[in-house]
Amino acid sequence: MPPDPSSHDVRSAFQREFVSPNLWRTRIVVVSMAALAGLVVVAFTWLAEGAFGLFGDLAANGWWTPLLWTPLCCAAIVWVTRRYARGAAGSGIPQVMAALDPALSGGRRPLLVSLRLSIAKIALTSAGLLGGMSLGREGPSVQIAAGVMLGARRWLPRGSGVSAHSLLVAGGAAGIAAAFNTPLAGIMFAIEELSRAPEQRNSGLIVAGIVLAGLIAVSVYGNGTHFGVIHPGPIGLTLLGPGLLAALASGCAGGLFARLLLTSLRGVSPDWPTRLRARHPVWFAAGCGLLVAAIGAISGGTTYGSGNETTRALLENEASLPPAFVLLKFIATWLTAWSGVPAGIFAPSLSIGAALGHDIALLTGYPHGAALIALGMVGFLAAATQAPLTAFIIVMEMVDGHSMVLSLMACAVVASTVSRVWSPPLYGALAAIQLPPRPPR
Template sequence: MHHPPHEPDFLHNLRSELSNGRLWFDRAVVLVYAMAAGLSVVAFTLLGEWGFGLFEHLYGASRWAILLWTPALTAAIVWITRRHFAGAAGSGIPQVMAALDPALPPGAQNRFVSLRLTLAKIGLSTAGLMAGLSIGREGPSVQVAAGVMQHARRWLRPDSGMSNHALLVAGGAAGIAAAFNAPLAGVVFAIEELSRKLESRNSGLIITAIVLAGLMGVSTFGNVTYFGVIKVPVLGWNALFPGLLVALACGGLGGVFARLLAASLTGSSPDRYSRWRSRHPVRFAAAGGLAIAVIGLVSDGSTFGAGSHAVTQMLAGQAEVPSLYVLLKFIATWLAAWCGVPGGIFAPALSIGAGVGSNIAVLTAPDISAALIAIGMAAFLAAVTQAPLTAFIIVMEMVDGRAMVLSLMMAAMLASLLSRMISRPLYATLAEHMLANLQPPATVQAESERPEPR
């Protein structure tokens, strides 16, 4: 005779849950560190805005002074980074991916993620914004928050069930959630870019930690979207051609951008500039900083910094950015990354995509320019990162564009597909390069002018 399964005993299960005090202590540690990770990104955000504000003050007081200020500060940042904080260079996302690699030698994780690197990343990225470089803080926020979350390990039991892998995934995704004020984007980023899957026994705790970190940003800056609310008109068949054009243009351009960055940062390009960068990285950084300053002057200041102000202007219909903004921002962002300063490409990529959307809107459909700008942002970010779900959700949450969910999703998917035909995944390529060049601590080059390992 078949007996029906017993119904769950609520009181028994509740007593069982509450009786394990150590389990609840471990959970509390993870959530407290998630809050700390979110607050560290909030502090990073405030410092970054303060640093770029100083640059804007200097630029407003004396435009020509930046021809000395930007190259000098860029060279100083690269010298400090290479001499003392080599693991802080670049975006920060490849470092977290390298730290998550199961083949990483024991004890080498701190070379990519640690509290020391968290503090260095915040300070050096802020200095980069103070120099007016075309960098963002969102990618670095991944490494910043992961370094905080990793520190929770010393308070957890070895058999707590919360592995280093889970802590790093939670921390990296918490960085995206807090930086963009977009908790859902953080969860998707954890699955799509960092882990591919969440540990089933801790998935609830990991997601809670990510959302909690995102709430730290909401509690500080308010429940507001990054670029405000886009007023999207009803999109009919007349929007199909310009929308498709934006997605294809961003997919091709983003693929070229990712391939160019990968070749430049891994040293796989045999050109004389790469050889010069390898032999004299600080001098190369000074020259790159000078080029970025000149580009900024030519663009009337629109290419300096992350590009958020330019995107806001485009969305508001204030065409104050130059007609060559996309090209100039593209070059300025590439040069900043090539110099080796700590800084990300998320925000600059969004501004480049917005520029593509704005340019195509002027030529084809000015009445839906805001929608095409949003499509360009999602498409270019998806093409560069080859993480289309994360890209479209970030843009959707940043502009409160829920009416454009399908349009943003399709543009991101199409652009990512086209980019994959042009370039390997950027962050995975850079992470593989870092792991391939990993050396024992005793043999690490201390001198800033020594060639990079090839």
């Protein structure tokens, strides 16, 4: 007879949960590696911000200095990446998603996620910011933390029940939690983007690891929100028209951005830039770096780096942006990703969306610009990634936007829906490129 599901032996359950030495060893290993992953992401954040600070000092010597430095730096990064760490190229999120695919054999997984690639990702992404490229560190943080967590396998006891899948999900989500200082967003990212086969037995342990990584970032940077606290003004019918316009505009812009990235990175178009990138990737990267530097010079330096300073200044109503900032940042971020340097798009997407919301506030004469800026942020990020729940929670936690919960959620859903007209899910499509061809049925 099968066991009665209503029966529950308290004594056996207590021994299983609190007495088993293997279970405690598993918990200690997972929690310790989660804490280490959080510390590594914090160190990466410090290094990346320091690198961009050095670029700022260099650019202060004259507007023309990046025109020389950025192409050289970009070409060197792509050369090193292609020669020594091919798996570190790009955002990092597609690599983790590909490593989670059951079709990928265990022998190929270290080519996409490993501790060695995590170290390379830290160095190469920081070098990209040293060169002034338009990139974010949040996507790379996913691959970095996943590589650290995957290293826990060697210390887990046999029969622990914690699979490589669980460690990759926990590591990737911990990277988001620690990079943005947003533990809830890390958990939602694990559910929405990474997890394909959740393991109920260890779900609590995995969530604990994600939260711990976020707490590591909180303990270092404090419990403040990433972009401070916004003052959106009254949330009512007066926001409906401008807010809907922000959702539709950011959905279209984010969808086009994802389509452009996907078309460029697939490398299957017959145009001459694609052929040049395939035949001479280092020279192509130098050309992209030169264009990024030229855009930076035209924009007065506002398009360099992640764009976090611009986003914060817009929310605080202290920004002075060139009229075409949205277009310039859009192109600079696309060129950065197309060049082949390890680069994330989360922070630049927030910057583009914030500027788009700011422009809509000016266009419509809406007096509470911070609300539209927040809606632009969540709309463009949701459209670019087609992960509306993650985008909504990230922005809500980053700006303390609890008073705008329903508005942010609605904008994320609308923008993500509009984006699907223009492009398939970006990260899923890029992850498919990393996988071996599936045999025909």
